[in-house]
Amino acid sequence: xxxxxxxxxxxxxxxxxxxxxxxxxxxxxxxxxxxxxxxxxxxxxxxxxxxxxxxxxxxxxxxxxxxxxxxxxxxxxxxxxxxxxxxxxxxxxxxxxxxxxxxxxxxxxxxxxxxxxxxxxxxxxxxxxxxxxxxxxxxxxxxxxxxxxxxxxxxxxxxxxxxxxxxxxxxxxxxxxxxxxxxxxxxxxxxxxxxxxxxxxxxxxxxxxxxxxxxxxxxxxxxxxxxxxxxxxxxxxxxxxxxxxxxxxxxxxxxxxxxxxxxxxxxxxxxxxxxxxxxxxxxxxxxxxxxxxxxxxxxxxxxxxxxxxxxxxxxxxxxxxxxxxxxxxxxxxxxx
Amino acid sequence: xxxxxxxxxxxxxxxxxxxxxxxxxxxxxxxxxxxxxxxxxxxxxxxxxxxxxxxxxxxxxxxxxxxxxxxxxxxxxxxxxxxxxxxxxxxxxxxxxxxxxxxxxxxxxxxxxxxxxxx
Amino acid sequence: xxxxxxxxxxxxxxxxxxxxxxxxxxxxxxxxxxxxxxxxxxxxxxxxxxxxxxxxxxxxxxxxxxxxxxxxxxxxxxxxxxxxxxxxxxxxxxxxxxxxxxxxxxxxxxxxxxxxxxxxxxxxxxxxxxxxxxxxxxxxxxxxxxxxxxxxxxxxxxxxxxxxxxxxxxxxxxxxxxxxxxxxxxxxxxxxxxxxxxxxxxxxxxxxxxxxxxxxxx
Numbered sequence: 001x002x003x004x005x006x007x008x009x010x011x012x013x014x015x016x017x018x019x020x021x022x023x024x025x026x027x028x029x030x031x032x033x034x035x036x037x038x039x040x041x042x043x044x045x046x047x048x049x050x051x052x053x054x055x056x057x058x059x060x061x062x063x064x065x066x067x068x069x070x071x072x073x074x075x076x077x078x079x080x081x082x083x084x085x086x087x088x089x090x091x092x093x094x095x096x097x098x099x100x101x102x103x104x105x106x107x108x109x110x111x112x113x114x115x116x117x118x119x120x121x122x123x124x125x126x127x128x129x130x131x132x133x134x135x136x137x138x139x140x141x142x143x144x145x146x147x148x149x150x151x152x153x154x155x156x157x158x159x160x161x162x163x164x165x166x167x168x169x170x171x172x173x174x175x176x177x178x179x180x181x182x183x184x185x186x187x188x189x190x191x192x193x194x195x196x197x198x199x200x201x202x203x204x205x206x207x208x209x210x211x212x213x214x215x216x217x218x219x220x221x222x223x224x225x226x227x228x229x230x231x232x233x234x235x236x237x238x239x240x241x242x243x244x245x246x247x248x249x250x251x252x253x254x255x256x257x258x259x260x261x262x263x264x265x266x267x268x269x270x271x272x273x274x275x276x277x278x279x280x281x282x283x284x285x286x287x288x289x290x291x292x293x294x295x296x297x298x299x300x301x302x303x304x305x306x307x308x309x310x311x312x313x314x315x316x317x318x319x320x321x322x323x324x325x326x327x328x329x330x331x332x333x334x335x336x
Numbered sequence: 337x338x339x340x341x342x343x344x345x346x347x348x349x350x351x352x353x354x355x356x357x358x359x360x361x362x363x364x365x366x367x368x369x370x371x372x373x374x375x376x377x378x379x380x381x382x383x384x385x386x387x388x389x390x391x392x393x394x395x396x397x398x399x400x401x402x403x404x405x406x407x408x409x410x411x412x413x414x415x416x417x418x419x420x421x422x423x424x425x426x427x428x429x430x431x432x433x434x435x436x437x438x439x440x441x442x443x444x445x446x447x448x449x450x451x452x453x454x455x
Numbered sequence: 456x457x458x459x460x461x462x463x464x465x466x467x468x469x470x471x472x473x474x475x476x477x478x479x480x481x482x483x484x485x486x487x488x489x490x491x492x493x494x495x496x497x498x499x500x501x502x503x504x505x506x507x508x509x510x511x512x513x514x515x516x517x518x519x520x521x522x523x524x525x526x527x528x529x530x531x532x533x534x535x536x537x538x539x540x541x542x543x544x545x546x547x548x549x550x551x552x553x554x555x556x557x558x559x560x561x562x563x564x565x566x567x568x569x570x571x572x573x574x575x576x577x578x579x580x581x582x583x584x585x586x587x588x589x590x591x592x593x594x595x596x597x598x599x600x601x602x603x604x605x606x607x608x609x610x611x612x613x614x615x616x617x618x619x620x621x622x623x624x625x626x627x628x629x630x631x632x633x634x635x636x637x638x639x640x641x642x643x644x645x646x647x648x649x650x651x652x653x654x655x656x657x658x659x660x661x662x663x664x665x666x667x668x669x670x671x672x673x
Binding site for chain 3: 339340341343344345346347348349350351352353354355356357358359360367368370371372374375376379380382383394395396397399400401402403404405406408409410412413414416417418421422424425426428429430433435436437439440441443444445446447448449450451452453454
């Protein structure tokens with residue numbers, strides 16, 4: 001009997017693991033956005049000082065964000081039992097090389113832009129299961145590494161459609177402990193892949209929205225809760241277009257949508273000309289920093305449902321005519 | 337002066353057609369599709385003798401778009417076929433466009449060598 | 456065994472009737488139908504694995520039928536969804552885009568005409584002046600790519616900066632430049648032809664066809 005599982009897809013944590021520390025580093029574009037005050041560090045260029053390539057820059061972003069998070073609670077990488085991390089690049093190279101530097105037991109994750117939520121789920125499961133005392137979770141993305149892998153070379157003069165999203169340059173890291181106060185993870189809902197035939201790599205919000213909708217509704221049904229039991233339901237990176245689709249889907253099933261928002265919509269100003277908003281693993285990873293700050297220091301929210309959304313896009317399958325599968329994992333964060 | 341204006345008008349129209357193709361069709365058309373499409377269509381129009389009229393009227397307005405590249409390929413192949421038969425048909429197109437292709441290779445390589453991608 | 460397959464075939468037919476009403480079905484009914492399909496699928500697959508030769512071929516075609524049906528059910532959700540969300544996607548400003556493409560594309564072609572006139576007036580033959588113009592424009596497109604200007608131009612000019620030969624040069628130079636960090640052989644050397652490759656391949660093939668046809672009908 002799975003006694004910690006509620007309903008179909010939701011996990012209930014007995015010990016409620018605490019997020020005790022977090023840190024974020026972002027690129028120059030995000031540093032001009034409305035959330036700039038909340039990031040620990042802003043790069044002045046899309047290349048980190050002393051680095052020769054964007055991939056190496058992204059790796060440093062992830063590593064440094066984890067190190068900053070560790071330093072805030074005065075522990076070292078070796079104090080973590082396990083490290084969960086992932087990114088968008090082929091073979092999740094950013095996470096692999098970060099884990100090489102940190103030199104701690106490592107579980108690599110790929111959930112596209114849902115990676116951070118996936119990591120928080122996995123970390124909480126390890127902690128609640130009694131397999132670990134402290135774990136680290138990271139996710140990152142870099143605009144230029146993602147563009148050239150998934151779409152076009154960045155210098156190519158192509159026109160981005162209005163549904164396109166801007167991959168966030170940034171990394172966010174989190175330290176989870178088995179016991180602690182402040183912000184705790186009470187539940188997690190593991191999502192199913194939803195693919196409703198969207199195949200446009202420049203309209204990923206629409207590809208992900210059905211997955212987000214399914215995870216949110218399943219979560220509410222599993223726990224017998226209503227949308228208004230949460231101060232905020234925030235998705236990872238649906239962008240303006242995807243958020244509109246999600247609201248339409250939720251609305252048509254009779255759910256209120258006034259407390260539903262999206263990290264990809266929050267991270268940029270409209271005049272930054274990013275079209276539909278932010279995307280990438282780094283998007284929700286750095287915006288969650290802001291949300292946790294708001295919860296802990298400003299007591300703005302007491303309970304939020306954070307839903308990481310991922311468009312599992314591969315250029316290979318896209319060229320073969322496949323559509324883009326979407327996935328969404330959610331965690332319930334409470335301030336106690 | 338009139339030549340310049342004609343080049344502007346014809347070139348503009350040819351490019352605007354490409355934009356309409358990108359915006360109005362449901363397909364996800366990339367620069368690669370546009371470039372290949374224009375070369376192919378240009379070559380075919382040239383083979384049936386239509387592209388010549390465009391060049392006569394608009395000059396560079398018809399030769400600068402990639403369809404002009406297709407025109408050069410087609411005319412090169414036809415001229416080759418006239419002169420050398422099958423061998424000419426095989427090599428004529430590339431011969432006529434060799435300067436453009438070589439320039440793209442060399443300048444592409446030079447740019448890659450001396451610049452850094454800015455992102 | 457034969458009876459079993461007949462029963463499965465019957466179930467496939469029955470399910471096919473449900474497909475039309477799929478969009479309005481309750482989630483629980485949907486799950487039940489999907490599980491039925493999975494059950495048939497798995498049992499047929501096991502049989503397929505246990506036999507060889509002609510027999511396997513027969514069972515394979517049955518499995519194929521189930522798989523195709525599963526796919527149809529999956530797509531049924533997608534079609535309804537696509538219809539619903541189409542109106543939520545922002546539409547491009549077609550008039551503005553077309554005017555910008557016209558202006559920028561026209562300007563590049565006019566520049567080409569100026570360059571051509573210069574070459575032609577300096578005594579080059581018509582053919583050579585054309586080739587020299589193409590080379591000069593390719594240089595310009597590649598150089599602006601290196602400076603990081605061409606992608607900014609492309610952002611608002613769209614096809615206006617893709618269609619002219621400078622756009623071709625931009626595609627060549629951008630791929631080469633971007634993959635510099637992967638080395639000069641597999642990075643720059645190979646990537647130079649990411650976009651140039653298809654253009655040259657299909658251009659050449661079409662021109663050869665044209666040349667051959669001309670040769671044959673002459």
